[in-house]
Amino acid sequence: MGKACAAALGIYALADLSFLRLPGPPRARSWPLGRRAEASGVPASYAEQFAGVLPDDFSWEEFVEASKRPLRPCVRVNLLKGTVQSVERLGSHHVSWFPDAYWIQQVEATALTEAQELPSAWARIASAKVTSRSATASSSRARIPGASSASSTKPTQPIGWGRDAAFFSGQVYVQEASSLLPVAALMDAFGAPKKDMRLLDMAAAPGGKTTALCAWLANSSAAVVANEPNVARCKVLVENLLRTGSMPKVRWPNSAKPSTG
Ligand SMILES: C[S@@+](CC[C@H](N)C(=O)[O-])C[C@H]1O[C@@H](n2cnc3c(N)ncnc32)[C@H](O)[C@@H]1O
Incomplete structure (x- = not known):
């Protein structure tokens, strides 16, 4: 039971930690943490609790900046219903921390990586073309009934996964990668x-x-x-x-x- 509780707390307490790997502005340590947090509109007690889990080289200001960045969605293949081979148009940008999850609206040309997300990145990604799936993945994927049929042409619009057959048939789940x-x-x-x-x-x-x-x-x-x-x-x-x-x-x-x- 102890492990189950710890797991449950972990599920909700661990929010978006992807920022831990991102570069940020210089640290500002001149004021005490409580005052700096209150300047950001956050209760000092919350910041002090959080400071316990932040790495030493990661400042409160970096955390606040990271928290303001939009969360980025991914499409996760649901192995209860599908496989990476059965779902079309996954692209080749795998979410590094989770098996069978792929970034949505990732753009090969701009070569953005998970560690290079910039404040303007979201707008660029949203307006850009979606990458086509890799040739290897393409050739290895078998068609299955109910899966999307628009796979043979390179997509020029971001894929609307919420309106895709793979979504309705439960083969994929769309969620923020950090979740x-x-x-x-x-x-x-x-x-x-x-x-x-x-x-x-x-x-x-x-x-x-x-x-x-x-x-x-x-x-x-x-x-x-x-x-x-x-x-x-x-x-x-x-x-x-x-x-x-x-x-x-x-x-x-x-x-x-x-x-x-
Ligand atoms: C951010 S969503 C959770 C997302 C979900 N874990 C997921 O991965 O899809 C937060 C949820 O917490 C629920 N919630 C709010 N207050 C709660 C409480 N005191 N106890 C349990 N759940 C609560 C909300 O109704 C909401 O559905």
Whole structure:
């Protein structure tokens, strides 16, 4: 139970840590941290707690700047329903910290890397063409029923994954790449699912982490307990769990199993 609690806390406490690898402005350490945080509109007590997990060479100001940057989406192949081979147009920009996840709207020509994200990068990416999938991936992918058929031509528009057959059939899940960091950390900590393990996702809707965990727990006796207090968001959560085939791996807190009929 102790591990499950730690895992649950980890899921929600680890937010966007991708900034840890990004270059930032020079450190400003002239004022005490509390005063500097309050100047950014953040309570000093929060900043002091956070300082405990920031690396020594990473300042509060860098953290604030990183927090202002837009989060970048990725498309994750849901191994409960699809494979990297079965999903068309994934591109070749793999998210380094998560298996089977690919950056959306990444542009080969500008060669932006995860460590080179600039304040203006988002606008450039959004307006640019999407890279075509790599020749290797293209030749190795088999067509499967229901998957997108627009694969033979090089896409010139960003792929609308939310309107793609691969999305509706549950083969892919679109989420911010940083939201996979806690899941990656947990997978790394455990190595493989333990027998009858229960992972608590305390704030589960819309299901990005829960569905990723369910895919990881496939073929094991482990399960995810999905907690979500907001009823409207529960509906979206259940839709995503059904779409991705995650239901068999989910347990509900407080005997509150939603009707799926
Ligand atoms: C950012 S979303 C979680 C995203 C989700 N973990 C994912 O990966 O897709 C935050 C969720 O926390 C829920 N929430 C808000 N207050 C909460 C509380 N006190 N306890 C549990 N969940 C809460 C919200 O309803 C919302 O659905």
